[in-house]
Amino acid sequence: MSERPEWTREPDLASRRFGGTVMWASDELFAEKENLVNPWTPRHQPETFGPRGQVYDGWETRRRRDGGEDRAVLRLGLPGVIAGVVVDTAYFKGNYPPFVSVEACAVEGYPDAGELTGWETLVDRAPVSGHTENVLAVTAGRRYTHVRLTMHPDGGVARLRVHGTPVPDPGLLDPDALDLAALENGGRIVGCSDMFYSAPDNMLAPGLAAHQAEGWETARRRDEGNDWAVVRLAGAGLVRFAELDTSNLRGNAPGWAALHGSMDPADPDSWFDLLGRTRLQPDTRHRFAIPHSREATHVRLDIYPDGGLARLRLFGLLTEGGRDQLRRAHEAG
Numbered sequence: 616m617s618e619r620p621e622w623t624r625e626p627d628l629a630s631r632r633f634g635g636t637v638m639w640a641s642d643e644l645f646a647e648k649e650n651l652v653n654p655w656t657p658r659h660q661p662e663t664f665g666p667r668g669q670v671y672d673g674w675e676t677r678r679r680r681d682g683g684e685d686r687a688v689l690r691l692g693l694p695g696v697i698a699g700v701v702v703d704t705a706y707f708k709g710n711y712p713p714f715v716s717v718e719a720c721a722v723e724g725y726p727d728a729g730e731l732t733g734w735e736t737l738v739d740r741a742p743v744s745g746h747t748e749n750v751l752a753v754t755a756g757r758r759y760t761h762v763r764l765t766m767h768p769d770g771g772v773a774r775l776r777v778h779g780t781p782v783p784d785p786g787l788l789d790p791d792a793l794d795l796a797a798l799e800n801g802g803r804i805v806g807c808s809d810m811f812y813s814a815p816d817n818m819l820a821p822g823l824a825a826h827q828a829e830g831w832e833t834a835r836r837r838d839e840g841n842d843w844a845v846v847r848l849a850g851a852g853l854v855r856f857a858e859l860d861t862s863n864l865r866g867n868a869p870g871w872a873a874l875h876g877s878m879d880p881a882d883p884d885s886w887f888d889l890l891g892r893t894r895l896q897p898d899t900r901h902r903f904a905i906p907h908s909r910e911a912t913h914v915r916l917d918i919y920p921d922g923g924l925a926r927l928r929l930f931g932l933l934t935e936g937g938r939d940q941l942r943r944a945h946e947a948g
């Protein structure tokens with residue numbers, strides 16, 4: 616077996632392990648697009664038939680009869696500089712695509728797949744083999760956020776691995792900031808509108824949510840209201856960045872969210888804006904800067920109209936009063 620190039624040991628920027636997601640595909644009749652970013656080695660059990668045919672651990676489209684081609688759009692969990700891609704056609708033997716193309720783009724914010732522009736070619740219509748890890752080097756020395764895989768004309772790909780170097784956006788990082796909402800730092804949920812499927816404290820747990828039940832999920836609302844939860848922060852502080860993570864909420868992500876802060880949550884007039892009503896995408900880790908923060912002990916999350924969140928992170932700095940609160944809580948405990 617030939618040696619794999621060194622870059623295949625770089626992180627897989629698209630991996631689900633880092634929050635990568637497949638936002639859209641032109642078709643997925645035989646096997647779901649989400650499988651493209653599964654972190655595990657593709658599995659296969661022959662002669663396993665569902666209502667649509669053999670079950671594959673990969674993305675598989677129907678046989679095209681129109682001369683077109685199939686595409687999938689991925690958002691990288693870790694934006695970065697791409698060294699190469701591995702188009703793994705494991706177990707796709709009579710149904711792999713004979714050729715693939717790979718493109719990438721760099722886009723700020725959280726557009727949906729149809730709003731992405733500026734695609735650049737990384738791999739131009741390369742031949743691929745079936746049941747093979749097709750290793751394709753890339754020479755594009757810039758940071759990308761999204762990748763598009765095209766199968767010419769159709770077929771199945773088990774995994775798309777996008778190896779490279781993560782490059783974070785410094786505008787969304789503060790090395791001194793602490794997650795003021797984290798359970799492990801003393802944050803707690805002190806009220807919410809609904810916890811029909813799972814409890815909102817789940818949003819404050821460490822790490823990424825492995826599945827929907829590891830986050831907060833509400834029942835479907837059938838009125839004009841919206842769901843909400845209030846976090847008591849670890850201590851009084853200034854929130855600088857908010858992470859609103861809708862991972863694993865695909866058909867039930869909120870459409871929008873807003874954040875308000877308060878030093879006196881019982882007083883309805885005390886609440887001030889932190890993040891205005893903002894559009895959310897399904898299955899996405901959104902990071903927003905909070906440029907005009909004020910000291911708060913509590914933050915209210917509103918989601919519109921319902922759904923939930925996998926994680927809520929409120930990165931910021933404790934004030935002197937907040938540090939005292941933490942100390943006193945520790946001494947009293």
Ligand SMILES: NC(=O)NC(NC(N)=O)C(=O)[O-]
Nearest residue numbers: 645667668669670671675710
């Ligand atoms: N035996 C197959 O895999 N056939 C078909 N695919 C699935 N998933 O059943 C096909 O046409 O590619």
